Amino acid sequence: MADTEPGNQTSLTQFILLGFGTNPKLRILPFLLLLLTYAVTMAGNILIVVLVVADQHLHTPMYFFLGNLSCLETCYSSTILPRMLASFLTGDKTISVGGCIAQFYFVGFLAASECYLLAAMSYDRYLAICKPLHYATLMNGSLCLQLAAGSWISGFLAIIIIVSLMLQLTFCGPKEIDHFFCESTQIINLYCNGIFQMELVITIVAALFTLPPFALTVTSYVCIISTILRIPSTTGRQKAFSTCSSHLLVVTVFYGTLIIVYLLPRTNTLRDLNKVFSVCYTILTPMANPFIYSLRNKEVKDALRNIVNKCVHFGRIQKCFCIFRKTK
DSSP, X not given: OOOOOTTSSOSOOEEEEOTTOOOGGGOHHHHHHHHHHHHHHHHXXXXXXXXXXXXXXXXXXXXXXXXXXXXXXXXXXXXXXXXXXXXXXXOOOEEEHHHHHHHHHXXXXXXXXXXXXXXXXXXXXXXXXXXXXXXXXXXXXXXXXXXXXXXXXXXXXXHHHHHHHHTTSOBOOOSEESSSSOOHHHHGGGBSSOHHHHHHHHHHHHHHHXXXXXXXXXXXXXXXXXXXXXXXXXXXXXXXXXHHHHHHHHHHHHHHHHHHHHTSOOOHHHHHTHHHHHHIIXXXXXXXXXXXXXXXXXXXXHHHHHHHHHHHHHHHHHHHHHHHHHHO
């Protein structure tokens, strides 16, 4: 146990993230797996952002939200995975108290923002498919900006409240955090007092940021699927149903794991599975989203093809210019 002093945050200067307790001799395999996951996540999400910005055909509400989601996922993954990779590579599992609070803040901020951003995206698809005649009027540029900004700002403000309360409490220890990142339910167990109040605040915030957007998302997709089932074309119906069902699956995994971790009673079984559920919403979902939402779309494939063709054409022009200069 660490000594604490009244009025000070803590005498602790660092924590130890226990992670998955991997055998030091077997670190190379999880390191390579995580490195591949991080590379795929970053490549997919950055590609979506570049395509949405560069291609005029993707300047629509749907791709505006997808660009926001990819930007968010890029930041989300970069908040957790580089630290994990460094830990596997060096064996150093320590993290400073300030670094731990900062990591918790950014993970919480981005996760909360994603909850409402996914709901905004499902509402956009609901209007496009169920209210096509009114879509252009309802989902205008102003509403898109308001929904996206509201998602980011609400997440920012919610986690600021929790962090402000955390900074007023003191740590007693122990120094170990039984997780692979600074997760709130693990951090609050290290405080000397105010644990019940912190748990209550975190539960209320988690409920506000998971249950309403999840209900809105499910309702939107139920309406979308019921509309799709009335499509005369069998091929069109199957394709649309496949797309919507994959969207619904990934958001259910994201919201569902958050609800399990933060809202369900913490039984011994759920406590043991906490890290497994956390992998789903912090690592797997950011990697899957570009493939589920964007990279299968014809518009995105066309935009990617156009950019590749432009790059190849530009490369040929440069090569010809260099040859011309040499001959001259």
